[in-house]
Amino acid sequence: MEYVNLGKAGVKVSRICLGCMSFGNDAAWKLEVNQAQKLLKKAVDLGINFFDTANAYSSGRSEEITGECLKGNRENVIIATKVYFPTGDGPNDSGLSRRHIMNQIKASLKRLQTDHVDLYQIHRWDYNTPIQETMRALDEVVHRGFTHYIGASSMFAWQFLKALQTSDRLGLERFVSMQNHYSLLYREEEREMIPLCKEEGTALIPWSPLARGFLTGRYKRGEKPKSTRYENDEHLAGRYFRPEDFDVVETVESLAKQKGVTPTQIALSWLLHKGVTSPIIGATKVEHIEEAVASIDVKLDAEEMKRLEDGYKPHPIMGHQ
Secondary structure (H helix, E strand, O other): OOEEEOOOOOOEEEOOEEEOOOEOOOOOOOEOHHHHHHHHHHHHHOOOOEEEOOOOHHHHHHHHHHHHHHHHHHHHOEEEEEEOOOOOOOOOOOOOOHHHHHHHHHHHHHHHOOOOEEEEEEOOOOOOOOHHHHHHHHHHHHHOOOEEEEEEEOOOHHHHHHHHHHHHHHOOOOEEEEEOEOEOOEOHHHOOHHHHHHHHOOEEOOEOOOOOOHHHOOOOOOOOOOOHHHHHOHHHHHHOOOHHHHHHHHHHHHHHHHHOOOHHHHHHHHHHHOOOOOOEEOOOOHHHHHHHHHHHHOOOOHHHHHHHHOOOOOOOOOOOO
16 A cells, blocks of 8 residues: 655545445445445555545444444544535534534544544535635634544635635635545546645545446446446436446546456546545445555556546536535
């Protein structure tokens, strides 16, 4: 395993991050604690020290499972979680108000069975709360010892810059990471967000690096999908399956065959070659973790990178909601 700094922060994270959205009980394809335990043990054994969850995943059950499975390794792992999405039906049960942030960090810590998380992230931009209020609340979360660092997730570049400037102007803690939507099948972030992050020294830890499994090559042009994930995940069907998406994934498959690796490893290696700190992979089988870790050793030259990128066609903005 390789380890790198989380942006400008001093903490070191593994080049692969295990996303824990697949843990819980609100979808047929998700795993409960006994199954998740095997995956997390394999991840730790292979050197993964970076784990990402959120208070909204399976209504908090993902955090509970993650905390239960990692409590024996707490001093050796980096745990990240997120806040924003609804946790109840009340008018103050969502968003990035000071009230919601302070309530939710305490609830997340209880579920995770820890006194702090390493990275606390805003899951989306809150159009109804002044950014000054959000950044002051996050600054307090750091200084009360509830988290070591703060990060952000999908938003427009102007919003991220506004948050960074607010922190600088008020002398508050700064976001050290951006968890954005980025893969061979969704490269709109290359226009503004990624250049901004590179300029600011912000870690890139993208979600959906395999396009919800589409880049694994399991779906074929002209064939009706039959997977449990496809049948239960509206975003998978709605975001991909365009002819040009198949153009990209078929190129990935062709290069993978040529190099004697898997499409998954090509897709993840491409991200690592693009300057990504640690792509967040989802896994429901031990083999998924082994395959992802092996992608670190896959090398791509400039010609192969161009070959992978040539078939891309612009997408509408996706993932900011």
